[in-house]
Amino acid sequence: MENLNLHLVWPEILLAISAxxxxxxGVSKTQNRAPLVRIIAIGILVVFALLSYxxxxxxxxxxxxxxxxxxxxxxxxxxxxxxxxxxLLLAGNYLEREKLDHYEFSVLTLYxxxxxxIMVSANNLLSLYIGVEMxxxxxxxxxxxxxxxxxxxxxGLKYFVLGALSSGLLLYGISLIYGxxxxxxxxxxxxxxxxxxxSIGLIGGLVFLLCGLAxxxxxxxxxxxxxxxxxxxxxxxxxxxxxxxxFAAIALIARLVTGPFxxxxxxxxxxxxxxxxxxxxxGAIGALQQTNIKRLMxxxxxxxxxxxxxxxxxxxxxxxxxxLIFMTIxxxxxxxxxxxxxxxxxxxxxxxxxxxxxxxxxxxxxxxxAMTVFMLSLMGIPPLLGFFGKLFAFxxxxxxxxxxxxxxxxxxxxxxxxxxxxxxxxxxFDEGDTEFVIPVRSLSWTSAISALLLVGIVLVPFIAxxxxxxxxxxxxxxx
Numbered sequence: 091m092e093n094l095n096l097h098l099v100w101p102e103i104l105l106a107i108s109a110x111x112x113x114x115x116g117v118s119k120t121q122n123r124a125p126l127v128r129i130i131a132i133g134i135l136v137v138f139a140l141l142s143y144x145x146x147x148x149x150x151x152x153x154x155x156x157x158x159x160x161x162x163x164x165x166x167x168x169x170x171x172x173x174x175x176x177x178l179l180l181a182g183n184y185l186e187r188e189k190l191d192h193y194e195f196s197v198l199t200l201y202x203x204x205x206x207x208i209m210v211s212a213n214n215l216l217s218l219y220i221g222v223e224m225x226x227x228x229x230x231x232x233x234x235x236x237x238x239x240x241x242x243x244x245x246g247l248k249y250f251v252l253g254a255l256s257s258g259l260l261l262y263g264i265s266l267i268y269g270x271x272x273x274x275x276x277x278x279x280x281x282x283x284x285x286x287x288x289s290i291g292l293i294g295g296l297v298f299l300l301c302g303l304a305x306x307x308x309x310x311x312x313x314x315x316x317x318x319x320x321x322x323x324x325x326x327x328x329x330x331x332x333x334x335x336x337f338a339a340i341a342l343i344a345r346l347v348t349g350p351f352x353x354x355x356x357x358x359x360x361x362x363x364x365x366x367x368x369x370x371x372x373g374a375i376g377a378l379q380q381t382n383i384k385r386l387m388x389x390x391x392x393x394x395x396x397x398x399x400x401x402x403x404x405x406x407x408x409x410x411x412x413x414l415i416f417m418t419i420x421x422x423x424x425x426x427x428x429x430x431x432x433x434x435x436x437x438x439x440x441x442x443x444x445x446x447x448x449x450x451x452x453x454x455x456x457x458x459x460a461m462t463v464f465m466l467s468l469m470g471i472p473p474l475l476g477f478f479g480k481l482f483a484f485x486x487x488x489x490x491x492x493x494x495x496x497x498x499x500x501x502x503x504x505x506x507x508x509x510x511x512x513x514x515x516x517x518x519f520d521e522g523d524t525e526f527v528i529p530v531r532s533l534s535w536t537s538a539i540s541a542l543l544l545v546g547i548v549l550v551p552f553i554a555x556x557x558x559x560x561x562x563x564x565x566x567x568x569x
Contacts, residue, residue: 095152098159101141101167102207108134109200116193124191128182131196132175135203139171142207151213155275158213165414165564166210166341169421173334174203176425180536181326184432190236190324199330202228206338210345215264215274218342222260222306225335226253232330233323245322252305252315260302266295279350293357299346300361306339307395308388310368317376320388325440328384329428332391337417340398344410347402348568355405362403363495369396370502377509382442383431386509387424390468393506394420400499401483404490411565412482418561419467419479419544426540427464430457433534444513448522456538458517463541465510470503475544 096103112127142164149160178199185191205225212218230253234246268274270291271282283292301312308316320328347358373393380386398420401412433454434441451458467476480503484496 094154095150098150098152099157099211101138101171102157102204102211104134104141105138105200105204105207109197109204112193112200113197116197122191122193124185124193124196125182127193128178128191128196131200132178134200135171135175135178138203138207139168139175142167142171153217155277156214156217157208157211158276159211160568161564162341162345162410162568163211165561166337167207169418170203170206170210170334170338173337173421173425174199174330176536177326177330177333180329180425180429180432181324184324184326187435188236188324195232195235198228198232202232202330203334206334209338210341212342212345213276213349215267215276215279218346219260219264221342222303222339223257225338226257226306229331229335232327233319235327236324239322241322242324243322245319249315249319256302256305256312258302259298259305263295263298263300263302266291266298270295276346276350280352283351283353288354288357293354296351296354296358297361300343300358300365303339303343303346304365307336307343307398308392309365309395309399310372310392313369313372313392316392317380317385317388320384320391321382321442325384325428325432325442328387329424329431332387332424332428333421336391336395337421340395340402340413340417344402344413345568347405348410352405359403359405362399363492366396366399366403366495367498369393369399370499371396374502374505377506380509381444383434383444383447383513384442386444386513387427387431390506390509391424393502394468396502397480397483397499400492400495401486403492403495404486406486406490407565407569408489409486410568411561412484412486414561414564416479416483419475422540422543423464423467423476426460426537426544429534429537429540430461430464433457433537444516445520446522447513447516448520450517450522456534460537460541461517462514463544465514467544469507469510473545 112130116123116127151158178196181195182191185195202225205221205223205228208217208221209225212221230246230250233249234243236242264274267279270289271279273279273282305312320331323331347355347362351358369392373389373391373396377386377389377393380389398413398416401409401416403409431442434446463474467474470477470480484499487496
């Protein structure tokens with residue numbers, strides 16, 4: 091037990107033990123206990139988020155340096171836990187209606203969050219890989235959770251096959267880095283880079299590693315799985331994919347490039363910039379042709395991951411802070427959007443086409459208002475929080491003399507405004523007679539609260555100042 095420092099990783103231990111116990115509980119019961127398991131899992135995720143937040147000090151390393159506990163990890167894990175808890179809460183009604191309400195869904199969510207937590211706390215290439223694979227294996231099954239749906243099975247298979255490719259890239263990159271530095275530990279890698287300088291093999295290993303992680307955030311050109319998986323997977327799973335895993339993966343990229351490879355920013359900066367540019371342009375242009383709202387959100391997420399990589403390209407503490415601000419606001423927006431999408435149910439089942447939103451403002455004005463706020467926030471229209479997210483994301487790049495990259499990001503934002511405005515126009519001005527069934531309160535309240543957060547939080551200076559202080563503290567954890 092020497093140097094394990096288990097007291098620093100109580101949140102992860104809670105998730106591991108709880109997931110295993112719930113799995114055994116589900117297997118041991120003949121009748122369906124999925125609703126009870128889901129409620130318990132939601133409570134566990136909330137406790138995990140709060141534990142991650144309140145364990146403020148001291149910082150330290152656990153499992154002999156394999157995991158690091160710092161303000162950056164605590165901040166990220168808090169929002170991952172809350173997003174996962176909301177995802178389970180929103181999924182309940184959908185799973186019951188579609189006869190998919192099995193206890194395994196909640197258990198898989200817990201294991202996925204455990205993998206994400208290991209990812210953002212990774213201080214070793216081996217723990218990095220373990221976290222990525224633990225998350226991925228759970229997500230593969232969740233994508234294909236509806237076994238009777240051909241689309242869901244296809245989505246799960248595509249995600250699995252392409253995920254195996256990304257795992258291969260990760261492992262090859264790790265093997266190259268280990269071969270040229272002789273260590274897997276982040277601190278020792280940084281020391282080796284400082285002592286021995288650069289080598290072709292080390293740079294190649296870093297490129298392969300970043301490409302493997304780019305798959306996890308669906309950054310172009312490793313985005314090919316995203317539209318099909320978003321469309322084919324059950325809608326609550328799609329919403330979960332768009333939120334927590336993206337935050338965890340981009341946080342891992344930030345820890346990787348600012349930690350062991352912080353002294354060679356000129357090398358990885360080019361990779362980050364290339365991924366950012368391709369993601370912004372491919373995501374924005376690809377979304378123009380979409381008629382399915384889930385596929386549109388897939389391309390939107392690709393573009394937004396490009397925006398999130400812009401501040402990281404600066405390689406500064408301000409850049410990490412800008413990424414955290416942008417991703418936090420994006421997380422709130424995505425949860426609200428998918429709460430609205432889950433309300434798009436008529437008597438015959440779910441509807442996903444954008445044209446089905448015609449006349450929504452007449453039939454459900456509240457949902458139309460919420461969707462309008464979300465779309466305007468994604469566009470970056472002030473005074474909504476989406477504007478400030480892009481502002482804090484682009485400023486570090488300007489300060490790092492990457493003005494041309496910011497110009498490309500603004501062009502992509504203008505292109506993106508077209509398809510966001512198309513949704514607003516369809517809801518408010520097109521004629522339609524689609525009547526959605528009355529949604530459950532959890533969906534209505536989640537979308538309403540998310541919309542109010544995007545509008546109202548900027549009006550409360552104390553909350554905004556406290557949030558900035560927390561984000562500044564989190565970003566300083568990497569420097």
